[in-house]
Each structure stands twice: as structure tokens, then as C-alpha cells.
Amino acid sequence: MVLAAVGQLCATSNITSNLAQCKVLVQKAVAAGAKVLFLPEASDYIASSAEQSYSLAQSEESVSFVSSLQRDAKEHHIHINVGIHQVASETRLKNSLIWIDDKGTITQNYQKVHLFDVDIKDGPVLKESASVQPGQQIPRPFDTPIGHVGLSICFDLRFPEMSLALRRQNAEIITYPSAFTVPTGKAHWEPLLRARAIETQSYVIAAAQAGPHNEKRRSYGHSVIINPWGEVVAKLGDEHQEPHIATADIDLDLVAKIRREMPLLRRTDLYPEI
Numbered sequence: 133m134v135l136a137a138v139g140q141l142c143a144t145s146n147i148t149s150n151l152a153q154c155k156v157l158v159q160k161a162v163a164a165g166a167k168v169l170f171l172p173e174a175s176d177y178i179a180s181s182a183e184q185s186y187s188l189a190q191s192e193e194s195v196s197f198v199s200s201l202q203r204d205a206k207e208h209h210i211h212i213n214v215g216i217h218q219v220a221s222e223t224r225l226k227n228s229l230i231w232i233d234d235k236g237t238i239t240q241n242y243q244k245v246h247l248f249d250v251d252i253k254d255g256p257v258l259k260e261s262a263s264v265q266p267g268q269q270i271p272r273p274f275d276t277p278i279g280h281v282g283l284s285i286c287f288d289l290r291f292p293e294m295s296l297a298l299r300r301q302n303a304e305i306i307t308y309p310s311a312f313t314v315p316t317g318k319a320h321w322e323p324l325l326r327a328r329a330i331e332t333q334s335y336v337i338a339a340a341q342a343g344p345h346n347e348k349r350r351s352y353g354h355s356v357i358i359n360p361w362g363e364v365v366a367k368l369g370d371e372h373q374e375p376h377i378a379t380a381d382i383d384l385d386l387v388a389k390i391r392r393e394m395p396l397l398r399r400t401d402l403y404p405e406i
């Protein structure tokens with residue numbers, strides 16, 4: 133069994149201080165003996181407008197955010213999965229999730245495919261598609277020290293088609309780094325994540341942002357690791373004063389046992405194969 137850590141922070145528009153929080157999380161994960169650290173969506177920054185988000189993605193701080201974590205990964209022999217913004221075009225960004233291996237190399241880069249556009253009465257109004265270009269592919273799950281990892285981000289967790297597609301390609305662990313809104317988090321966060329774990333018979337690892345990013349926006353927190361039986365095996369609350377981690381052993385024998393004991397044989401003669 134290999135130990136994985138989820139890290140929780142509250143990013144603002146200050147990339148330098150967000151990096152400092154991420155580095156604290158790396159230190160805590162290393163001290164706990166974790167081999168992989170999962171950091172939230174948009175760990176580099178949460179901006180207060182589309183314009184600010186685009187200009188931050190072009191900044192030097194944005195480049196050093198990633199290179200500094202690459203150096204940490206190499207120095208401490210830890211893999212780091214982290215959500216960042218990348219420039220996609222002259223007007224739009226990518227909401228990206230990169231995998232940095234224990235040599236400091238970026239080996240995977242997933243671009244979020246489902247964008248979060250909501251306008252909830254007396255609730256959050258967010259239009260991610262105003263500044264972000266949707267990804268066009270679902271990368272294949274890849275080998276890591278904790279098993280085959282399939283990458284997805286935040287709002288993607290509402291689409292079981294995507295997690296089932298990753299499962300069919302042999303994912304054993306599915307990631308959902310997030311910055312969930314508070315009302316949708318209270319209502320949907322844990323049940324949806326547990327459902328994704330149960331129906332894919334995979335670990336679900338969801339590192340979350342927590343607390344107030346600016347006057348307009350706050351995130352729900354509650355980072356979790358869920359085993360393939362749907363049990364929460366590591367959990368944080370909504371603390372946001374200082375960065376926190378939670379850890380769990382990833383047991384691939386448990387994945388194999390659950391899949392062997394309860395095969396989910398699909399009736400693809402009756403509905404399409406995903």
C-alpha cells in the first residue's frame with residue numbers, strides 16, 4: 133500500500149502566497165510519508181474577474197508557480213497533481229490539471245472538458261466559458277506509484293459518462309481537484325463523489341479549495357479520499373486559515389477484490405457502451 137495525500141488551501145489572486153501555501157502542503161505530505169500529493173483545481177490563483185484571470189495566466193509568477201513545484205517534487209521525491217491556468221489563445225485560458233512526477237517532470241496535462249456555467253437564484257453566478265476554452269479529449273489513465281490514475285476536474289464529477297470512460301480504460305483512481313461553490317457543495321459534493329467511487333469501483337481523490345477567495349467568491353472545502361466501496365477514508369472540513377492535508381493508504385488489492393466480488397457487467401445490448 134502506498135500513501136496518498138490531499139491538500140486543501142484557499143487561493144487568492146496572489147500567486148506568490150498561493151505558492152507558499154502549496155509548498156507548506158508539500159512539506160506536510162512529505163513529513164507524513166505520502167508518495168503523491170493531490171492539490172486543488174486552480175491552486176495557482178482564483179481571480180475576481182475573467183480579465184484578471186487572463187492577465188495572471190500570462191504573468192511570470194505563473195511560470196514560477198509551476199517550476200517551483202517541479203523543483204519540490206524532484207527534491208522530495210514526491211509526485212504532485214495540481215490544477216493551474218494556462219493560456220490557450222489570445223483571449224482564452226485552459227483550466228488544466230498537470231501531473232509532476234518525482235523527477236520534477238510534467239508527464240500529463242488534462243484540459244477540463246466540462247465548463248461550469250451557472251446562474252442560481254440567490255446563489256452563485258459563474259460563467260467559466262467566458263474565459264476558458266473547453267478541452268477536447270479525455271487522456272488515458274496512466275501508471276503512478278499508487279495505481280492507474282484518470283484525471284478529471286471539479287464540475288466533471290457531475291458527468292458519470294466521463295468517470296465510466298476512465299474506468300473502462302482501466303483507471304483505479306479518479307481525481308476531482310475542485311473549487312466547489314458552498315451551496316452546491318452542501319447539496320451535492322460528497323454524494324456525487326461517493327457515487328463516482330461506487331459505480332467505477334475506484335478510489336476517488338478530491339482535493340478542494342476552502343474559504344473566501346475574494347469578496348465575491350468562497351469555496352466549500354471538504355477534501356476527501358473515498359475507497360472503491362464508497363467509504364470516506366480521509367476527510368477535511370472547511371478550514372481555510374492555514375493549509376491542511378489528509379492522507380490515506382491506496383490499496384489496489386481492495387480495488388481488485390471489489391471488482392472480482394461484484395462484477396458490474398453492463399447490458400450494452402440495451403444501452404450504449406461508455
Ligand SMILES: O=C(O)CNC(=O)[C@H](CS)NC(=O)CCC(=O)C(=O)O
Pocket residue numbers: 173174177178179185227247248258259260286287290310311312313316317
Ligand atoms: O475559476 C477559476 O479560476 C477556477 N475554476 C473553477 O473554480 C471552476 C469554474 S468557476 N469551478 C467549478 O467548476 C465549480 C463546480 C461546482 O461548484 C459545482 O459543480 O457545483
